[in-house]
Amino acid sequence: MKRAHNFCAGPAALPTAVLERAQAEMLDWHGKGLSVMEMSHRSDEYVAIAEKAEQDLRELMNVPNHYKVLFMQGGASQQFAQIPLNLLPEGATADYVETGIWSKKAIEEGRRFGNVNVAASGKSLDYFAIPGQNDWQLTPDAAYLHYCSNETIGGVQFDWVPEVGDVPVVVDMSSDILSRPVDVSQFGMIYAGAQKNIGPSGLVVAIIREDLIGRARAICPTMLDYKTAADNGSMYNTPATYSWYLAGLVFEWVKEQGGVEAMARRNHAKQELLYSTIDASEFYSNPVSKNARSWMNVPFRLADERLDKAFLAGADARGLLNLKGHRSVGGMRASIYNATGLDAVEALVAYMAEFEKEHA
Amino acid sequence: MKRAHNFCAGPAALPTAVLERAQAEMLDWHGKGLSVMEMSHRSDEYVAIAEKAEQDLRELMNVPNHYKVLFMQGGASQQFAQIPLNLLPEGATADYVETGIWSKKAIEEGRRFGNVNVAASGKSLDYFAIPGQNDWQLTPDAAYLHYCSNETIGGVQFDWVPEVGDVPVVVDMSSDILSRPVDVSQFGMIYAGAQKNIGPSGLVVAIIREDLIGRARAICPTMLDYKTAADNGSMYNTPATYSWYLAGLVFEWVKEQGGVEAMARRNHAKQELLYSTIDASEFYSNPVSKNARSWMNVPFRLADERLDKAFLAGADARGLLNLKGHRSVGGMRASIYNATGLDAVEALVAYMAEFEKEHA
Structure with a gap:
């Protein structure tokens, strides 16, 4: 398993x-x-x-x-x-x-x-x-x-x-x-x-x-x-x-785990890694004002939405599940609640980099 | 287990x-x-x-x-x-x-x-x-x-x-x-x-x-x-x-299991065994009219309620759990829903007979 x-x-x-x-x-x-x-x-x-x-x-x-x-x-x-x-x-x-x-x-x-x-x-x-x-x-x-x-x-x-x-x-x-x-x-x-x-x-x-x-x-x-x-x-x-x-x-x-203070430290690290990956790229984007960005739900778009399907299929194949954005919004969304660890975000940003390299 | x-x-x-x-x-x-x-x-x-x-x-x-x-x-x-x-x-x-x-x-x-x-x-x-x-x-x-x-x-x-x-x-x-x-x-x-x-x-x-x-x-x-x-x-x-x-x-x-018809056959057998045990005894009683007796929840009383505690303790010791009646009613209650099998009722009536013999 x-x-x-x-x-x-x-x-x-x-x-x-x-x-x-x-x-x-x-x-x-x-x-x-x-x-x-x-x-x-x-x-x-x-x-x-x-x-x-x-x-x-x-x-x-x-x-x-x-x-x-x-x-x-x-x-x-x-x-x-x-x-x-x-x-x-x-x-x-x-x-x-x-x-x-x-x-x-x-x-x-x-x-x-x-x-x-x-x-x-x-x-x-x-x-x-x-x-x-x-x-x-x-x-x-x-x-x-x-x-x-x-x-x-x-x-x-x-x-x-x-x-x-x-x-x-x-x-x-x-x-x-x-x-x-x-x-x-x-x-x-x-x-x-x-x-x-x-x-x-x-x-x-x-x-x-x-x-x-x-x-x-x-x-x-x-x-x-x-x-x-x-x-x-x-x-x-x-x-x-x-x-x-x-x-x-x-x-x-x-x-x-150390209570909500420890959760906050982990969640801070997770969101920072993910948003900085998005912001450093021309390929991915997130439209939310920096001071209102969620630490829990990170929506992002690919530069070309025709690649959405391929992105999701590749993610699934790597065991990165449920990245499809809400049907009312489209694009992608990574929800990174307490139980989703930094390792998951690291795996995601690694895949994002790989996918960008291949398709940008 | x-x-x-x-x-x-x-x-x-x-x-x-x-x-x-x-x-x-x-x-x-x-x-x-x-x-x-x-x-x-x-x-x-x-x-x-x-x-x-x-x-x-x-x-x-x-x-x-x-x-x-x-x-x-x-x-x-x-x-x-x-x-x-x-x-x-x-x-x-x-x-x-x-x-x-x-x-x-x-x-x-x-x-x-x-x-x-x-x-x-x-x-x-x-x-x-x-x-x-x-x-x-x-x-x-x-x-x-x-x-x-x-x-x-x-x-x-x-x-x-x-x-x-x-x-x-x-x-x-x-x-x-x-x-x-x-x-x-x-x-x-x-x-x-x-x-x-x-x-x-x-x-x-x-x-x-x-x-x-x-x-x-x-x-x-x-x-x-x-x-x-x-x-x-x-x-x-x-x-x-x-x-x-x-x-x-x-x-x-x-x-x-055979659907609700099979459940009905099992439930009929379970309630029949339990009510007939109660009715055959001077020690146990159930006050409900025979045509209105529940197949699912069988309340019963001991002839002497001072024995209730000993009955429950003995039942617990035999792995017959949760027989205490509702707090508004007192006495005992055996709930025998679909998942409680005939074997459970058999174990219960065996214990009831044993307890009666000991205390009647």
Whole structure:
């Protein structure tokens, strides 16, 4: 068995060590004679697994005590509704920043439940840059400010946190959570679909300040009310137990690697190698402003798109998988989340150089 | 490694053969160098996995072409909101039958979104029997009739399908789907949390007649609209890919065993052995009317509840796990879903006889 270098945007590569452990424990967890998948979520064993996962995430992100950590389902897309249903009172206005496809989807869903003000948009910049906060049109006393810290499709990432006084900042951190340190206390709520830096798809993690819990509108389904999850330790009904367990294994792995600071050093090295390769070449290009380039998702184009197919075929043959860009954008995209190591990026840039030499 | 006999009510036992295959494919699916968990849900490989799972379920249940099969998240509890949000127009009334804790939860959530008529309740029968349909107070032109075919906590199961003319019948089949044949055409919608007879928790399957799709109310979140799932092959956003894959392995396993007819024969033999052991004894008892006894969840009491602890300890020591009754009911409960074989029930009744001899 040879593991490929997997540049998939999501569901993304997981650490081999995590998969090996899950494999070893698949039929018989710690000699109990059953799989984690087959345990009651209310059993002592499973509750310990779930609590350890939460505790490890709290340690990794240094989550203050007055924040709840919730393990839910439905992905970030369900959060796009849950957020206004919980945090946008009727008649109030929420500010949203539009920097690409995911933040735009959040805006569209938000509008179905209340007043949404698009405080800033990268549209006029073709989403290749993020408008500076001086140009934002913020609502005084907005219910919250929503933004997406990393747009996986455009490859655009905030390297700063908006400052909006007492307005709670709600951030979709699906694709860059745990990739570098953040100060949780700057946010009202952080949420992230698991399938990039946390674990398998079907799990979404939210870190939410306690005072923001318990405000859901009457039309909010019980399962979408943050209070339901908070009051029941994310076990109002059966949670996605196996995904939660795998997330716990990933958190342990991140701790073993040295935590988010170590992840940040590795991710910095990875993106620097890849962008510098692109920038040094006339053959490859990336259109994103340097201060908004994503460390996690690196879209790039070949000088002649007729070569795209050959590039992808050669990559596949070398075990460099899932480099095709999103269908809405075209070109290539290398997603280099935590579990994709520097060795994968080195193999990629070696191939890129070789391909350029052959075809330039 | 020795696999225990697992009588957990859910997340429940999975077939050992399924777990072995998942284990073998964990790091490297079919020589591709990656785990199913690490595949894009839009890749050819994953789409084939997902489509085969749906096709196998369609075959197993003989699903007519004018029904959609949807793979969603949030469990049955989220369906308790989705159903009225999709199927109960403002001002209309839905009929619900109350036979235990799960149908009651569906009623409570339904009431948050419209008029709910409890057409029948087992409450006056202590939920030990199901009121016959002649005694039901049905609403003419109800938007739908909702019931739960098997109550996991009380151990009460319908062995018949309500007949309500043109009113769509919506059934929570979480804990008995695939356990015996059903005629899908009798239903408007069948839904089931996966964690009993389908796969791991975090996945919910719905089989819904096409004419019931596209009626969602304005307040229904996009992710909770059946049309969203139906129009996008359950991939509007990233689905619970690994859970869906495992469900597919379970469907294959059920087919290999001979389909739901074979499951029904096995399940009949299992429940007959267990109930006849209970009924033949003065030491064990089950309070449920014989025609409403569940084939899937068998609650039973010891004559002296002070012996409960010793019974459970002895069971654990013999690898007979998770026999403790639900906290709301007490006593014991043996859940004997598809993956729990006759050998497990034989081991259980042997232990029950031994324990009775020792303590009666």
